[in-house]
Amino acid sequence: DAKKMKTTIGTHNGVFHCDEVLACFMLQQLEQYKDAEIIRTRNNEELEKCDIVVDVGSVFDPTRNRFDHHQREFKETFSSLRPNLGNGFNIRLSSAGLIYVHFGETVIKNILQDNDFTSITSEEIKKLYLKMYKYLIMEVDAIDNGVPICEGTPNYYINSNLSARVDRFNPSWNRKLDEQAQFEKAKSMVGEEFVNNLLHFASSWLPACKIVETSVDKAANIHESGEIIELLEACPWKEHLFELEKSRNLDGKFKYVIMMNKKTDWRVICVPVEPQSFTCRKFLPENWRGIRDDQLREVCGIPDASFCHAVGFIGGATSREGALKMAVESLKT
Structure with missing residues (x-):
């Protein structure tokens, strides 16, 4: 046994898949x-000797480091294994999800440390852990x-997803390639994708949050x-706002966001009913829509008002007071 000093990760040979x-990337x-x-x-017999085994072996037993999901009785999901993190993730896990559920927070922490994110808190790790599951691992x-993305026939196909890209690294029927070398290439590609997503969320999405x-917190003072x-800096806000409303039982509470675009250019933006929706909870008043400058000022009676979009989901003013007043007046309609 002396020569088995090297740690080993076991998985199946033959055609490889993204999961x-x-x-394997995450474990490393x-x-x-x-x-x-x-x-x-x-x-x-060879798999028995491995320190950890993924996607093969028909056993799921974390205490023995065995992580297969192909056995008939396997029904685990992110939410069944981590019920304390909510119940929203109910897709059956693959070996990627299994490893992520068990080791994901540490994987995230290690990658962030390697990329000079030194002051990240455990609360932030938790946010990133959920975000990465929702937007990559799931x-x-x-x-x-x-599991299809929607019911019925999709209107178009996405052939650039991570799984499709991994599939293309497999040796094709008419071209002999070194399977192991192709597996390694696929692994560095998915690794880059994982790291890029994580660094984007950590450097841009988290600070916006x-x-x-x-x-x-300060809404009552506004x-x-x-x-x-009022956003103190222009940043992506919709998704964060909805998640905060949900976690604080404030669903549907906020109607308008004001923020500075440039020094003499302030915006009032209507909060949509869903982050991706064009329907707003409360549009700007009908009689302001599609007019600007003097004409708008005359109609709304706000000296600093500068424009209102034709659909009424956004307006502008030359000062903070003007933008706030536009929001306050709109609440009354």
């Missing part, structure tokens, strides 16, 4: 597997398990209704 490729971000050799085989779980949170928030 075990990504699972952990201290205990960072130099591990990946053994690709279906030979049970897709891999769903595709591996044949803080700005929106501060604005929500206007007595508590329905107007």
Whole structure:
């Protein structure tokens, strides 16, 4: 046994898929597997000797480091294994999801540390952990398990998703390629995708989250209704606002967001009913829509008002007072 000093990750050989490729990448971000050799085989005796096994072996037993999801009785989802994090993720896990559920927070922490994110809190890690599952890992779980993205026939196909890109690394029927080398290429591609997503969320999405949170905390100081928030910096806000409303039982509370675009250019933006929707909770008044400058000022009686969009989902003013007044007046209609 002396010669088995190297740590080993076992997975199956033959055609590889995104889930075990990504699972292997994630495992190699952990201290205990960072130099591990990946053994690709279906030979049970060889798999027995591996320190951890993913996507093969028909056993799911975290206490023995066995992470397969193909067995008939396997029904686990992110939410069934991590019920404390809510119940919204009910797609059956693939080996990627299984490894992510068990090791994901540490994977995230290690990658962030390697990229100089030194002061990240455990609360922020938790946010990133959920975000990465929702926007990257869940897709891999769903595709591996044949869960369609929608009912019926889709209007178009997405052939550039991570799983499709991994599939194309497999040696094709008419071209002999080194399977192991192709597996490694696929692994570095999914690794880059994982890291890029994580760094984007950590460097752009998280700081925006803080700005929106501060604005929500201070809403009562902006206007007595508590329905107007002021963003101290222009940043992506919709998704954060909806998540904060949900977590604080304030669903549908906020109607308008005001923020500075440039020094003499302020915006009042109507909050939509859903982050992606064009329908707003409360549009700007009908008689303001599609007019600007003097004409608008005459109609709305706000000296600094500068424009109102024809649909009424956004307006502008030359000062903070003007933008706030536009929001306050709109609440009354």
